Amino acid sequence: MSATRTILDGPALWSAQAHIPSVLGRQLVIERGEGSYLHTTDGRRLFDGTAGLWHANIGHAHPALAEAAHVQMLKLETYHIFARFVNDQALGLAERLAGLSPVDDPKVILNSGGSDAIDVACKLARRHWQREGLPSKTMILSREHAYHGLHAYGTSIAGLDFNREGYGTESLVPETARVPVHDADALAGTIASIGAENIAAFVTEPIQGTGGVNPPGPGYLESVQQLCRQHDILLILDEVITGFGRTGTMFAAERFGLEPDLVTFAKGVTSGYAPLGGVLVAPKIWQPFYIDDVDTPIFRHGATYSGHATACAVAMANLDVLEQDNLLQRVAELELLLDGLLKQLQARRPSVREVRVGGLLGGVTLTDDIPAESAADALIELGFISRPLRGNTLQLSPPFITTDDELIQFLDAIDHVLSAKE
Numbered sequence: 489m490s491a492t493r494t495i496l497d498g499p500a501l502w503s504a505q506a507h508i509p510s511v512l513g514r515q516l517v518i519e520r521g522e523g524s525y526l527h528t529t530d531g532r533r534l535f536d537g538t539a540g541l542w543h544a545n546i547g548h549a550h551p552a553l554a555e556a557a558h559v560q561m562l563k564l565e566t567y568h569i570f571a572r573f574v575n576d577q578a579l580g581l582a583e584r585l586a587g588l589s590p591v592d593d594p595k596v597i598l599n600s601g602g603s604d605a606i607d608v609a610c611k612l613a614r615r616h617w618q619r620e621g622l623p624s625k626t627m628i629l630s631r632e633h634a635y636h637g638l639h640a641y642g643t644s645i646a647g648l649d650f651n652r653e654g655y656g657t658e659s660l661v662p663e664t665a666r667v668p669v670h671d672a673d674a675l676a677g678t679i680a681s682i683g684a685e686n687i688a689a690f691v692t693e694p695i696q697g698t699g700g701v702n703p704p705g706p707g708y709l710e711s712v713q714q715l716c717r718q719h720d721i722l723l724i725l726d727e728v729i730t731g732f733g734r735t736g737t738m739f740a741a742e743r744f745g746l747e748p749d750l751v752t753f754a755k756g757v758t759s760g761y762a763p764l765g766g767v768l769v770a771p772k773i774w775q776p777f778y779i780d781d782v783d784t785p786i787f788r789h790g791a792t793y794s795g796h797a798t799a800c801a802v803a804m805a806n807l808d809v810l811e812q813d814n815l816l817q818r819v820a821e822l823e824l825l826l827d828g829l830l831k832q833l834q835a836r837r838p839s840v841r842e843v844r845v846g847g848l849l850g851g852v853t854l855t856d857d858i859p860a861e862s863a864a865d866a867l868i869e870l871g872f873i874s875r876p877l878r879g880n881t882l883q884l885s886p887p888f889i890t891t892d893d894e895l896i897q898f899l900d901a902i903d904h905v906l907s908a909k910e
């Protein structure tokens with residue numbers, strides 16, 4: 489019988505999403521960023537080919553955002569936006585986001601990140617139907633391989649099964665179900681079998697990210713929107729990755745011609761310089777909460793850091809950088825280059841099974857004999873960060889400020905690593 493041994497000498501920090509024995513002793517400690525590059529405490533300089541967790545869209549350590557945080561903190565760190573109180577930065581940011589929103593005339597809920605935004609959107613969808621007098625409409629549908637964060641709703645609607653396992657029940661919150669990816673007929677079938685009268689909302693990423701970078705097939709999202717409308721099911725578009733330019737438009741909803749009922753966002757709203765997320769809410773959902781009457785209901789959302797003033801000031805500085813540096817246009821250029829380079833890679837390397845691109849989001853699926861994890865490890869030794877995703881896929885999602893040369897070098901490094909392993 490083998491004795492068990494507990495590792496007692498690691499750091500106090502419990503790392504996220506980590507098989508602890510596999511990572512202890514080989515973690516890269518990032519101490520400094522500089523545009524598209526990161527510096528580690530052991531002296532490495534790494535190209536951030538994933539923009540962290542798809543967040544560092546304008547690159548790292550931008551002085552304008554540091555300045556915005558500094559100025560705001562000297563004025564007011566934050567003040568909560570509960571009841572009669574609000575702060576000027578949250579008001580200003582919400583106004584600006586309403587102007588950029590793919591939802592017409594939205595109200596903007598501000599909170600602290602993507603998981604938070606998903607919880608609020610799912611709760612609001614259920615609240616909507618309860619208030620409408622349709623109490624059975626509680627089910628939240630999502631897609632296989634989906635990632636919507638790890639709060640209670642995100643965990644429960646996860647299509648990456650491992651994120652749902654180990655909590656005792658199939659789902660932390662009741663009434664969730666998943667449908668196959670990119671299959672509108674399967675969605676129609678699921679709606680028919682569950683009954684639209686039991687379904688509150690369908691949640692989808694426009695381009696599935698953590699599930700392996702899976703852009704939708706032609707017409708898929710339009711069909712989904714049509715099905716949702718036809719059956720009175722709210723469409724929640726999770727734009728936590730795609731929001732704020734990652735697909736070359738401010739939101740992917742514009743790229744795909746969608747008019748969702750609720751849009752969740754986070755990451756790119758501040759490019760990660762402060763924890764902030766939120767939900768854009770369509771009029772049919774918010775208007776009943778704005779009726780001038782003593783009996784008007786309250787949507788009981790909000791936390792201490794909802795609409796955090798410093799985070800909002802940073803977000804506005806981030807939006808300035810996106811606009812002033814024309815970064816959406818740059819994403820469109822980089823998408824074309826990435827597409828061409830990935831096709832060349834696939835033609836050259838027999839270990840590349842498939843490549844996929846949607847905006848500045850790329851996925852390289854490898855044949856089974858080369859684990860994506862080992863390829864990502866080898867890339868780090870060459871000075872490039874990629875990330876292994878579901879389906880033996882490497883994630884490529886560099887910052888929007890990436891130069892053509894840097895992207896070419898990144899793809900050359902992948903080619904080099906694969907050819908050495910083939």
Ligand code: PLP
Pocket residue numbers: 541601602603604606635636637638693697698726727728729754755765
């Ligand atoms: N939704 C999507 C599509 C995501 O990719 C993520 C995070 O990667 C989330 C939600 C959760 O966001 P956060 O990590 O900010 O809680």
